[in-house]
Amino acid sequence: MNFSAETRAACNTAAAKRSYNLQRFLDGWALFYENPVGKLGVFLLACFGVMALISYIPPLIDPMYHPMTGVDPWISNATGPSAKHWLGTDNLGRDLFTQLLTGARIAFMVGISAAFMSIVFGTLIGMIAGYAGRVTDAALMRFADMIMVMPSLLVVLLLASLFGQLNIWIIVLLIALFRWPGVSRVIRSQTLSLKQRPFIDMARVAGASHMRIIFRHILPNVLPMACLYMTFRVTSAIIVEAALAFLGFGDPNTVSWGMMLQWVWKTGHMFQAPYWLLPPGICISLITLSFYLIGRAMEEVLDPRLRKEENFE
Amino acid sequence: MPDTPAEPMVQIQGIKKTYSEDRSLFARSAQALTAIDGVSLCIEKGEVFGLVGASGSGKTTLGRLLLKLEEIDAGQIRFQGKDISGLKGAALKDFRRRVQLIPQDPYQSLNPYMSIFDTVAEPLIIHGIRSSEARRQKAAQALDAAGLSPAADFFPSYPHQLSGGQRQRAAIARAMVLSPEFVIADEPTSMLDATISFTIFKLLADLRKTQGVTLLFITHDLAAARFLCDRIAVIYKGQIVESGLSEQVINNPGSDYTRALINAQPRFSFVNQ
Numbered sequence: 083m084n085f086s087a088e089t090r091a092a093c094n095t096a097a098a099k100r101s102y103n104l105q106r107f108l109d110g111w112a113l114f115y116e117n118p119v120g121k122l123g124v125f126l127l128a129c130f131g132v133m134a135l136i137s138y139i140p141p142l143i144d145p146m147y148h149p150m151t152g153v154d155p156w157i158s159n160a161t162g163p164s165a166k167h168w169l170g171t172d173n174l175g176r177d178l179f180t181q182l183l184t185g186a187r188i189a190f191m192v193g194i195s196a197a198f199m200s201i202v203f204g205t206l207i208g209m210i211a212g213y214a215g216r217v218t219d220a221a222l223m224r225f226a227d228m229i230m231v232m233p234s235l236l237v238v239l240l241l242a243s244l245f246g247q248l249n250i251w252i253i254v255l256l257i258a259l260f261r262w263p264g265v266s267r268v269i270r271s272q273t274l275s276l277k278q279r280p281f282i283d284m285a286r287v288a289g290a291s292h293m294r295i296i297f298r299h300i301l302p303n304v305l306p307m308a309c310l311y312m313t314f315r316v317t318s319a320i321i322v323e324a325a326l327a328f329l330g331f332g333d334p335n336t337v338s339w340g341m342m343l344q345w346v347w348k349t350g351h352m353f354q355a356p357y358w359l360l361p362p363g364i365c366i367s368l369i370t371l372s373f374y375l376i377g378r379a380m381e382e383v384l385d386p387r388l389r390k391e392e393n394f395e
Numbered sequence: 396m397p398d399t400p401a402e403p404m405v406q407i408q409g410i411k412k413t414y415s416e417d418r419s420l421f422a423r424s425a426q427a428l429t430a431i432d433g434v435s436l437c438i439e440k441g442e443v444f445g446l447v448g449a450s451g452s453g454k455t456t457l458g459r460l461l462l463k464l465e466e467i468d469a470g471q472i473r474f475q476g477k478d479i480s481g482l483k484g485a486a487l488k489d490f491r492r493r494v495q496l497i498p499q500d501p502y503q504s505l506n507p508y509m510s511i512f513d514t515v516a517e518p519l520i521i522h523g524i525r526s527s528e529a530r531r532q533k534a535a536q537a538l539d540a541a542g543l544s545p546a547a548d549f550f551p552s553y554p555h556q557l558s559g560g561q562r563q564r565a566a567i568a569r570a571m572v573l574s575p576e577f578v579i580a581d582e583p584t585s586m587l588d589a590t591i592s593f594t595i596f597k598l599l600a601d602l603r604k605t606q607g608v609t610l611l612f613i614t615h616d617l618a619a620a621r622f623l624c625d626r627i628a629v630i631y632k633g634q635i636v637e638s639g640l641s642e643q644v645i646n647n648p649g650s651d652y653t654r655a656l657i658n659a660q661p662r663f664s665f666v667n668q
Contacts, residue, residue, distance in 0.1 A: 105553075280504040284569070287462055288518040289491030298517075302508035 110306075110383045120379025126372030130186045130365075137183035147177050149184040149337040160355045170357040173349045178342075182361050185339040189369055192254055192323045192338070197315035199258030204265025205308045209296050211266065212273025223270065226263035234260035235325060242331035250333040253326060257319045265311045272304045306384050313377035317370045324366050339366050402476050404577050404609045405438040405461065410470030412456055412633075430456040432633035433470070438577075443603055443610040445624030445641060447617055447656065453633040454613045455499070458581045461611065462496055463487070474577070492522050495570040497580040497599075501562035501587075505554040511538070512550035515569045522573060533572055540605070541568035542598055560591035564598070571602060579611045584619070596623055617657060621645050629653045 114120045140147035146154050154167065157175035164170065169178040211222040238256050242248050248256075276282065277300075285295050326332050327340025328347070339362035346352055346359045412431040430453045438444045448454040459465045461472060463479055472479050474490065482490050498504035505514055515534040524530055538546035541564040554562055563583060570578055580599060584592035596619055603610055614620050620627050621641050628638035629652065636650045648654045 280498050280500055281506045283459075283464055284496065284498060284504050284566070285506075285517070286464060287491065287494075287496045288569070288573075289488050289521045290517070291521075294521065298509075299506050302506075 113383045114379050117379045117382060119375050120382075123372045123375030123377075123379060126368055127376060130190070130369050130372065133183050133186035134190050137180065137187045140177070140180045140183070147180045149176065149181045150335070152176060152180070160349075160351055160358060162355075162357050169361055170355070172345060172358060173351065178358055178361065181337050181342055182339070182365060184337045185342060185362060185365060186369070188250070188336050188338040189320050189323075189366075192250065192257075193316040193320040193369075193373070196254045196257040196261070196319035196323075197312045199255065200261040200315050200319075201265055201308050201312045203258065204262035204311070205269050205301075205304065207262065208266035208269025209273050209300055209304065212270040213277060213292070213296055213300065219270070223267070226266050229260060230263040232260065235322060238322070238326060239329065239331060242326070247334055248331065250336050250338075253323060253333065254319075257322050261315055261318060265308065265315065268307060268311060269304050272307055273300055276300050276303050310377060310380045310384055313373045313380060317373045317377070320366065320370055320373075339363075402440070403437045404440045404475060405436070405611075406471075406473040406476075407434055407436040407461075408471045408473075409433050409435055410460060410467045410472060412453075412460060412465065412468050429633055431460065431467075434630070434633070434635055435470075436628060436635065436638070438609060438611060440609055441603075441607055442625040443600075443612055443623055445620035445627040446611060446613045446630055447615065447620050447627055448630035449615055449656070452630045454615075454630050455581055456633075457630070458496070458579045458611065458613050461579060462494060463490065488522070492518075492573050493576045495573065495575040495578045497563075497567055497570050497578060497583045499582045499585055501559055501566055502554075504566055505562060507554055509553075510550065511543075511552050511554070511557070511565050514554075514565060515572055518569060518573050534568070537568040537572040538565070540571060540602065541565070542594075543568065559587050560594065563587060563591075563595055567595075567598065567602070571606065571608075574606065575608065577609045577611070579613065581613045582615065585615075592619070599623060617645060629656065 115124075137149075141149070141152065144152075146152045154171055154175040154177065157167075157171050159175075160171060160173045161167065162170045167177045167179065169182060171177055172181075207222055207226070211219045211226075234257075237260070238248075238253070241256065282295060282299055285299050290298070323332070323338060324340035324343070327338050328343045330344055330348075332338060332341050332344065334341075342362040343359070346355065351358055410431055411429070411433055413427045413429045415427045432453075434453075434457060436444075446454050446457065456465070460467050461474075463482065467480065474494065479490060509517070512531075512534055515537055516530045519530045519533055524533065534550070535546035538544065538549055543549045543561060543564050549557075549561075549565070554565070557565065567583075583599070584595050587595065599610065599612070600623060602608060610623075612620065612623055624641045626639065627641040627644045628635050629644065629650070630636070631652045636652045637644060637648065639649075644653060645657065648657055
């Protein structure tokens with residue numbers, strides 16, 4: 083190993099002594115980016131990110147381009163693509179392209195916040211269940227099982243019909259509340275194996291409290307896995323939100339892709355206006371695909387067994 | 396030093412520990428495994444006590460019981476005259492400050508996400524040393540004493556950047572940073588190669604001399620035990636088969652098992668003439 087001496091020398095120079103976390107992140111990123119799957123995922127996601135960012139611009143150019151309230155005064159029915167409206171307009175004369183851009187923003191908002199919340203719940207509950215063991219573990223995991231077998235969409239629909247129109251944030255919260263059990267199971271199993279590692283015993287010998295062991299010793303070690311699961315949760319959150327919106331239980335004050343689909347369907351343009359139906363449908367598929375691809379590529383980075391060509395020295 | 400009037404550091408009386416397999420709904424009978432079967436020992440203040448035994452003899456379990464990582468099923472462990480079985484809260488924390496562990500596997504015993512400084516300073520934070528300047532100083536002292544100097548160079552490193560011997564030194568620094576009175580070294584060199592092992596043994600001997608710490612040295616290596624220990628106990632299948640001054644046990648083994656253990660050692664010209 084002729085490079086190991088150099089590597090070690092490099093490691094010992096003060097400049098190269100980066101934090102372990104940063105180093106691991108950079109190594110992981112290099113591996114991640116080698117993977118065409120990950121590259122495609124990042125590319126797609128970047129496209130949607132750009133869409134979400136530029137969604138703020140059209141309403142500034144002309145109030146007519148506001149996704150909710152901007153109506154083209156010259157148009158009173160759905161029209162196809164034109165120079166003025168790149169994707170056409172809906173039946174009220176609202177610009178579909180701006181709606182599509184705004185939809186990206188809403189998808190990110192819903193997907194990431196719901197996924198983040200479910201990851202926080204799932205990680206906390208999983209760590210506590212795995213670390214505490216015994217009765218606590220059994221109780222928490224049975225509770226997780228119960229939520230897991232509940233048909234989440236049905237329950238949300240029921241709640242929506244009981245309480246009327248749901249605010250977008252309530253929807254996000256509901257998605258998060260239904261999506262943590264899967265995460266908590268994975269984090270629990272990781273915690274169970276971490277608990278057997280000697281450094282946890284070392285922490286106990288040093289007199290560390292349970293809180294300290296969970297947050298200082300277990301949390302950093304399960305965080306990469308939690309991040310991985312977050313990408314999968316984003317996907318499911320976006321799909322659930324779109325389904326709810328399409329079924330007419332979305333927040334009527336937001337322009338999500340699901341809402342666009344619902345408008346197409348409600349106004350009877352399903353088969354008359356492909357320029358209205360297709361873009362949001364394609365966008366939903368692609369954004370979930372991009373998160374899924376990123377998740378898959380991340381999984382390969384985190385789980386060495388999945389790496390195909392590992393060359394051992 | 397069997398007849399010192401001072402109170403012994405650790406007194407163990409007839410302790411037992413059995414592990415039963417988790418009784419599941421469908422299992423006919425739960426099989427119990429006796430790891431420690433009626434061990435009694437006495438470790439004097441300031442001595443190095445060797446606990447020698449083969450794998451699976453229960454020596455690591457005994458260490459874990461002494462550290463109160465696991466609870467005994469029967470018998471009594473007294474640390475400085477006080478029974479440790481009921482320790483809770485502040486008393487347990489005080490016990491944790493006085494008793495430390497030097498772990499077996501330096502590759503597994505350091506949290507990979509914590510820098511060496513964080514690792515060594517963690518016990519200080521836990522035991523309420525608030526000032527960060529004091530923590531830095533104490534951590535630096537401990538690392539220097541453990542042979543990682545200049546200490547400041549090692550502060551920002553992470554375990555994966557260190558060699559096995561360096562990691563074990565960091566683990567020793569972490570164990571010694573609170574100036575404990577009793578340290579259990581559980582096969583501290585089983586993952587290290589021979590030359591590095593020797594430097595670690597020398598370090599432990601130094602620490603005993605300079606800090607006056609009482610050491611329980613758990614090992615399967617009789618040569619190491621003879622080098623380091625004042626007294627030795629040989630453990631086999633959870634029972635102490637022999638104990639005494641280390642020279643005496645090794646030169647005149649009283650039990651068949653000890654003799655077998657000595658014969659199993661690779662013989663070099665400088666061992667046993």
